[in-house]
Amino acid sequence: MKKNLVAITNCPAGIAHTYMSAEALKTEAERRGDTIKVETQGAIGIENGLTQEDIAQADFVIVATGRGMSDDEMRRFDGKRVLMVDVSEVLKNVSNIMDRLDTNIPIYHAKDTEHDLSSGNTKTGAAGVFQHLMNGVSFMIPFVTAAGILLAFSAAMVGGGKTVPGTFPYLLEQVGVIGFSLMIPILAGYTAYSIADKPALAPAMIGAWLANQADILGTKGGAGFLGAILVGLLVGYFVKYFKRIKLPKSLNPLMSFLVIPAVTTLLISIVVFYVVGPVISGLMLGLTHFLSAIPSSSLAIICALIGMMIAFDMGGPINKTAYLFALGLIPQGNAYLFGTVALATVIPPAALGIATMLAPKLFTTEENTNGKSAGIVGLFGITEPAIPYAVNDPVSVISAQVIAAGITGAIGAMFHITRIAPGAGIIDPIIGIVKPAFAYYIILVIGIAINVILVILFKRIRINRLERRHVRK
């Protein structure tokens, strides 16, 4: 009977036994008419990685290990029939190993983590925090990508104007907005999940959603993605330590599924409502006063500031403050600040899209895959696609775009770029809401170029620093 097999091979040095045993398994399986996919975990990294689908469709899993497998590594085989052997056994007698598949192979059960109060990610320190955030980003990216593309289509269909309820562009727009709303709790939730597993998921999602409900909090804007990061990390680490409280084993399920989520949700809601909310309010109010106090004669300075604020927290309180301030000046006859907004919303995602094409080695695989769509969506003035990049590498990405947007704002002011209504990025001059058109495009290109150069530069510096630290260990 034809068998569908998957296998893992690894060994300490990762250069010989790993590949020899993989080859032996492949040859023997083919000889018997079985299908096999072998993931090698060698010195060059993982080759032929097994997907969840591969594993789901497999009849058996052969784990030929020379260096052992951790519980985390084995978790994806939960529920499958797993044959664990030493890698050298495969080389000694691969035929015998394949024969053993006809005997009773036990089903592997992953360690029950919600009941394992001491579980949690083993990395510590700043590196650990970024691992967790990257997990959150990884789940968030599809939301951003899908929503961004639909929103861009919608904007293109109505030429940057308003959509009419009930029409197809309206549907796309609303779905896009839903996607962007969901990405915030997803980021927080899966960051927290990475830190402390299932009990942390709900409180983090609920807390992050709350942190963006301006009406509930009584603020003029939500906490944005920075708020989501804060909530995700707070909830994650809180639950991690909460789980360590020793209780009789029979109470474990109660703790995991009821007590921890309920208590944590309550606590994070209190923190968000009574602390984060007022901080956001105060911040937005303070910044608005600050902006109002700048004499309108220093147009370049104020536009530089607006640009920097727009690029800083993309959808968060600082961004919102700058946006609303700029919008509010239009009826008073000053459309220059909103012109800066027209530049600053396009630059970050467009620059990141280009940067992934020029220097893919500086980005993760997911970042690279989503680069082009992020860039194209960004050209329509939708900044959200830049958020995942900012979470993965806040210092490099945010400082690069803040500097670029600031410079661009100043230059834009000097050339009197104005925008008289909300629009959709590069089509704004075409529909007449941004003038002067030619100058806008030139300055946009300059701004994007500055951002691209800085992002690549800052990322290179960071990676060099990380490598030096790794070698010294």
Next chain:
Amino acid sequence: MTLEISEEHIFLNIYVINKKDALKKIAEFAETAGVVTSKKAYYKGLLQREKEVTTGFGNGFSIPHAKLKEVVKPAIFIVKFTNGIDWKALDRQQVNVAIALAIPERDAEVEHLKLLSQISRRLMHDDFCDQLMRSTTKQEIIDLFKTV
């Protein structure tokens, strides 16, 4: 990209009395070729690896290897012995050919490591092993490895 095995990495008709002797000889070759900075460290590494699991995987071949910071660049050495050596191989047979690998600790040149992994894979194929066993000149071996 093909792996150019140079003549300086191929050693024929080498006489050694046992496995440890063989590993010592290999370490010497590696240091002379400038692949490792310390033959002592490389020898220790090779020995350590043998202790974990024998690298004699059968049919008269062995693949001693070590991953150390003393390794300057990834390299491969092919050593044919005049006599069979007890390598405590998986098939309990003697070893006539050792294909030694030197792997740097810092994962340099992924391309080189990829080639080494491809060589490892080819060693599981009978035709490749037969030809290697039957080769009597350095040139034959160089040509054979060009096919990897």
